[in-house]
Amino acid sequence: MTPSEYSKKMLEDPLVKTLFANWDANLRKSFYGVTSDGVRIEHLYPLQDEGASTFKAVAAAKRFLDLLTPDEKLKVSNDLDSEDWRKWSNTEIIAHDIGVRLEYLTQPKIDAVWDILKQSLSKAGYCKAKGAVKTNKFLGEICNSRPILNENSYFFLFFGEPSEKQPWGYSFFGHHFCLNVFFIENQMTIIDSGPDKGIELFVPEAELGLKLMQSLTTEQQCQARKDSRLGDQSMDSDRWNIVDQQHLGGTSQDNRVIPYEGLVATSLTPVLQDLLISIVAAFEDLLPPVPLAHRLRIVRHHLSETYFTWIGGFGDDDPFYYRIQSPVVLVEFDHHTGIYLTNQEPGKYHIHTIRRLPNGGDYGREIIRQWKQKHQKPKIQRSRYIRPFDDSARIHTGFPSYDVQVLSILESGLSLASHIGEGGCGPGLHYHQSDQLYFLLRGTMNIRLGHEVYVVSPGSLVFIPAGLAHRNWNNGPGTETHLEMIIPAPSPLAQIALMVNTPDDVPMGHRTDRKGYVRRVDQARLTEALPGFFTMALADPSSGSANTVVYYAETLPGKGGPGTHVHDFDQCYFVLEGQLTIEVSVEKHVVGPDTLVLLPAGVPHRQCNDGDVVEKHLSILSPVPEQGLPWDRGVTLTVNGNNHYGTLTAASAIGNERPSAS
Numbered sequence: 001m002t003p004s005e006y007s008k009k010m011l012e013d014p015l016v017k018t019l020f021a022n023w024d025a026n027l028r029k030s031f032y033g034v035t036s037d038g039v040r041i042e043h044l045y046p047l048q049d050e051g052a053s054t055f056k057a058v059a060a061a062k063r064f065l066d067l068l069t070p071d072e073k074l075k076v077s078n079d080l081d082s083e084d085w086r087k088w089s090n091t092e093i094i095a096h097d098i099g100v101r102l103e104y105l106t107q108p109k110i111d112a113v114w115d116i117l118k119q120s121l122s123k124a125g126y127c128k129a130k131g132a133v134k135t136n137k138f139l140g141e142i143c144n145s146r147p148i149l150n151e152n153s154y155f156f157l158f159f160g161e162p163s164e165k166q167p168w169g170y171s172f173f174g175h176h177f178c179l180n181v182f183f184i185e186n187q188m189t190i191i192d193s194g195p196d197k198g199i200e201l202f203v204p205e206a207e208l209g210l211k212l213m214q215s216l217t218t219e220q221q222c223q224a225r226k227d228s229r230l231g232d233q234s235m236d237s238d239r240w241n242i243v244d245q246q247h248l249g250g251t252s253q254d255n256r257v258i259p260y261e262g263l264v265a266t267s268l269t270p271v272l273q274d275l276l277i278s279i280v281a282a283f284e285d286l287l288p289p290v291p292l293a294h295r296l297r298i299v300r301h302h303l304s305e306t307y308f309t310w311i312g313g314f315g316d317d318d319p320f321y322y323r324i325q326s327p328v329v330l331v332e333f334d335h336h337t338g339i340y341l342t343n344q345e346p347g348k349y350h351i352h353t354i355r356r357l358p359n360g361g362d363y364g365r366e367i368i369r370q371w372k373q374k375h376q377k378p379k380i381q382r383s384r385y386i387r388p389f390d391d392s393a394r395i396h397t398g399f400p401s402y403d404v405q406v407l408s409i410l411e412s413g414l415s416l417a418s419h420i421g422e423g424g425c426g427p428g429l430h431y432h433q434s435d436q437l438y439f440l441l442r443g444t445m446n447i448r449l450g451h452e453v454y455v456v457s458p459g460s461l462v463f464i465p466a467g468l469a470h471r472n473w474n475n476g477p478g479t480e481t482h483l484e485m486i487i488p489a490p491s492p493l494a495q496i497a498l499m500v501n502t503p504d505d506v507p508m509g510h511r512t513d514r515k516g517y518v519r520r521v522d523q524a525r526l527t528e529a530l531p532g533f534f535t536m537a538l539a540d541p542s543s544g545s546a547n548t549v550v551y552y553a554e555t556l557p558g559k560g561g562p563g564t565h566v567h568d569f570d571q572c573y574f575v576l577e578g579q580l581t582i583e584v585s586v587e588k589h590v591v592g593p594d595t596l597v598l599l600p601a602g603v604p605h606r607q608c609n610d611g612d613v614v615e616k617h618l619s620i621l622s623p624v625p626e627q628g629l630p631w632d633r634g635v636t637l638t639v640n641g642n643n644h645y646g647t648l649t650a651a652s653a654i655g656n657e658r659p660s661a662s
Contacts, residue, residue, distance in 0.1 A: 039478025532559025560608025
């Protein structure tokens with residue numbers, strides 16, 4: 001049986017099928033990063049020289065590429081921002097057939113892959129990688145499953161082009177060993193998942209972790225230990241599954257919320273704090289020495305936010321799980337039960353580990369964002385209908401911890417993606433000459449509307465009429481992110497925020513009798529506008545919004561809005577959850593969360609949900625549709641093939657004016 005045939009058979013198992021469906025659902029969500037509370041902390045991974053020597057890895061990568069056939073080179077190469085970064089899996093079941101599989105390569109090409117790892121990792125890290133695949137081969141031999149479990153049952157792929165100056169990376173993954181390595185000049189990041197089934201791979205992690213737990217006081221041990229039972233399969237499926245078992249940061253868990261638990265590191269003695277750092281160092285030893293030292297300095301800087309959690313016993317022979325977690329580190333150690341091995345209870349000889357970089361550090365995403373901001377010049381491009389959140393397009397406003405990305409500018413409105421870090425704020429008390437609306441996506445917002453102060457939670461719309469004094473800030477925890485709309489768009493030559501000391505200082509000619517408000521999405525308020533298409537009004541003229549209409553909408557799988565149509569007004573969709581299929585003119589797009597769809601007046605379009613989960617979005621109409629006129633004008637759009645081609649060389653045939661005499 002081939003690996004593909006085996007995988008297809010295994011996916012018929014209801015337990016496996018459900019688990020993989022959950023993984024796929026997670027991958028459909030835009031990358032955000034592991035967090036402790038659902039709110040990402042920004043600016044934790046600065047772009048800087050960490051002393052990583054990358055030229056040997058680059059040379060090895062180029063030698064490998066030179067050996068490949070055109071078809072193999074096509075399979076192995078991916079864009080730097082490809083979502084395939086996230087499709088690694090540590091099971092023998094093939095979840096995603098991406099990149100090249102080592103067992104289908106010739107031996108010189110396989111050797112070249114291993115040379116890339118050798119030139120990237122520390123000596124200890126390379127030994128770990130080699131040991132993991134040897135273990136997989138050993139397991140295949142003793143279980144008579146060599147076609148499925150062997151030293152070459154691994155996938156390899158590149159992201160970006162190997163370079164000493166440009167960002168790039170690679171992924172190496174398969175049964176019980178997954179490695180994602182990212183390089184940018186003299187900086188590198190690694191996340192990994194690995195096992196030990198017979199080879200002494202994780203002795204320091206095991207011994208040092210147990211030593212720390214045994215060194216704690218009785219009171220501290222009680223604080224650290226979450227549960228005395230290990231491998232409790234009665235736990236909720238989001239806390240235990242057959243693959244990850246106790247692990248929380250496994251496959252497809254890129255956006256998982258993992259609350260801090262256990263004992264805070266600053267309650268330890270200095271000696272035990274050093275021991276905890278030594279444990280992290282054991283996990284991080286895939287890094288070469290200089291980047292490793294830099295990494296540990298960052299980890300130590302966050303000791304006051306570092307937590308140690310334990311599950312299981314802590315006698316010399318007890319199996320256990322532990323986790324060390326902070327804003328910049330997530331490492332997990334777990335003694336697993338067997339799948340191919342016979343141990344029905346967690347065994348000390350069956351170890352799995354996970355290592356991640358929380359708050360957007362995985363896959364080098366945060367560093368890539370900063371690098372793009374620093375190095376890439378903006379390109380002239382045509383107006384785009386699809387406007388996703390893009391961290392590399394964020395600009396700092398000048399206000400504390402307040403970044404924005406301009407999503408769209410039309411006469412009818414300005415749309416921004418706004419991010420305010422904990423402790424940050426916008427301008428002081430001020431008013432606008434246009435209406436302003438916020439829709440809070442993540443975190444908590446504090447806002448003053450006139451004389452009233454509100455604490456706003458995700459899923460809420462804030463309406464601020466022109467002339468109402470207001471200010472907003474973020475008391476935390478973490479960063480808050482909101483969609484911001486200013487309607488109509490202010491003149492680029494006019495001052496946007498007009499400052500006042502008190503609400504009563506707004507000039508009489510600009511004051512408003514319209515009320516600002518906060519309105520939260522309420523499932524009980526949804527009405528079925530079309531079969532399987534539900535809406536709730538968040539803002540319209542009846543609520544004081546004279547310039548725009550905002551609806552919250554949910555679309556069931558297989559359902560949609562009206563057929564192809566046009567509007568006399570501009571419309572935007574903003575996708576909150578699921579996937580929106582949108583046909584715009586002659587284009588078709590499948591749009592995920594945190595994406596604005598821009599539909600100027602007169603552009604033919606239709607939207608539906610071709611996915612298998614409920615799709616949720618905002619619909620923003622401006623200016624307000626005229627009373628008595630149809631909102632949607634049905635049209636038929638046909639491509640007839642009568643094309644016309646212009647020329648880009650006509651100007652060269654025309655002479656230029658001669659300069660006049662001085």
